[in-house]
Amino acid sequence: MSFGGTNSPIRTPVTTPPRCPLPESERTGGPQRRPDVPVTSVTSAGSVHPMGLVSGLRSQSNAALGVLAILAATACWSSGGVLAKNADLPGIVVAFWRLVIVAIVFGVIALVLRKPITLLMVRRSLLGGLLFGVNLAVWFEALRHATVGIATVTAALTPVLGLLIGRGFLGERITALALGCALGAIAGVVLFVVPGFAASGTKPLGLGLAFAAIGIWVCYLFVTKKAREGVGTIEYLFCMAAVAAISLFPLLALSDHGIAPPTKGVGWLVALAIIPGCLGHGLLAWAQPHVPLSTSGILLQGEPVGAALAGAIFLGEVIGPIQGVGLLVAFVALAVLTRASATRTDEAEPATA
Incomplete structure (x- = not known):
């Protein structure tokens, strides 16, 4: 929730005298906060409390560490x-x-x-x-x-199959974007699998x-x-x-x-x-509470890419130019599909107090 930004209008304080002659900090339960900082980060003098800055930096640090944890x-x-x-x-x-x-x-x-x-x-x-x-x-x-690459990249079609099953059994609507991403992912997998099928001994x-x-x-x-x-x-x-x-x-x-x-x-x-x-x-x-669902979903789509590269590095599996293009197409299509699905999920969830 936003407390207001630099363009927020400044409210004029009410000049009506209070009913009791208590200090303002006692009447309001604490000092008046600035609209652009959390309550816990303002001192009685109106300055930003170091603990507020620490809390904000800690939140940003956890988000960055969450991304690194998902990549790991x-x-x-x-x-x-x-x-x-x-x-x-x-x-x-x-x-x-x-x-x-x-x-x-x-x-x-x-x-x-x-x-x-x-x-x-x-x-x-x-x-x-x-x-x-x-x-x-x-x-x-x-x-x-x-090969590790062919088996893993083929398995990357899981979101596409889930999309079709959701449409057939749960009545979920397939948007034009989702359909385009699904077709793109299938095309990418075909480009990766077909050229290397015979050559790899699969x-x-x-x-x-x-x-x-x-x-x-x-x-x-x-x-x-x-x-x-x-x-x-x-x-x-x-x-x-x-x-x-x-x-x-x-x-x-x-x-x-x-x-x-x-x-x-x-x-x-x-x-x-x-x-x-x-x-x-x-x-x-550990990372899920600190990273948005759409971000984590996109990062996790890097698994087939990483698996294919690991197979090439440690097992000597060959990735040709066409396969590289197919891998990139599949990754981009699945990343967009994952982000769109996560966005719809977030919008469908009711707001909680």
């Missing part, structure tokens, strides 16, 4: 494909043990911070945890049959699994849209990881690998759990 979270998630690829294990194995490690970490944090886990929290996490676990297993398996199975992961992830987002109401971040992440791991256990037991812990790629698995699984989500959870 994006970098953490961008590393996931490279870490999973280096683990060189079946997708179900990577997903299960990643979830186990994440559940242990957030379980310990919840215990130390004395955050109780209730039965209601677990019930709210059941369907979402099942979908989350299956999504991870399918996604990590896709990485075994496709198999149709890998591309199909990447698209399947998109569908499962969108279902997860719709299912958990209201599941987090009244549930803290630490508790939610613990329940989600624990339920997802339990959901994958039967599939792991039936797999060729079995339930025995892996003997290779353990370091990559731990890094995969800690960096994207714990650190990435923790940074985002």
Whole structure:
């Protein structure tokens, strides 16, 4: 809320004598404030209090740190494909043990911070945890049959699929801007995937699994849209990881690998759990209160770009000129779509007192 700016009119003080001869500071509960500074930042002499300046600088500092935290979270998630690829294990194995490690970490944090886990929290996490676990297993398996860049950039179409599902099942209106952004994102992904499909050794199975992961992830987002109401971040992440791991256990037991812990790629698995699984989500959870939704959404669209670059740097995956153009087109289209969606969400929310 604005208290007025430099162009605000100056009100003439009322000259009617008060009914009681008390000092003005006692009658009004404090000194009269200037319209361009917060109440807590004005002293009895009318000057700006240092604490007010500190508060304003602290707010600006938190906003800047929030942006840096989201960029760091994006970098953490961008590393996931490279870490999973280096683990060189079946997708179900990577997903299960990643979830186990994440559940242990957030379980310990919840215990130390004395955050109780209730039965209601677990019930709210059941369907979402099942979908989350299956999504991870399918996604990590896709990485075994496709490059990190192709699998990740394909998965960037999640907002587009969410737009179509929202129109078909929720009756949400698709604006001309949203439609244009969706078409632009699809065109960008096609420009990135098609030229590198044959040259990179990507198999149709890998591309199909990447698209399947998109569908499962969108279902997860719709299912958990209201599941987090009244549930803290630490508790939610613990329940989600624990339920997802339990959901994958039967599939792991039936797999060729079995339930025995892996003997290779353990370091990559731990890094995969800690960096994207714990650190990435923790940074985002801290940053969200300090950064506007539209800003955070745009910054997070940098994940496929970062993942493609990480694949090129650490795995030697080739990004040709046409693919670079496609990556840029997809990023811009998804960023505009994300900002437009966030703006509509902010406008739809009722004002609170």
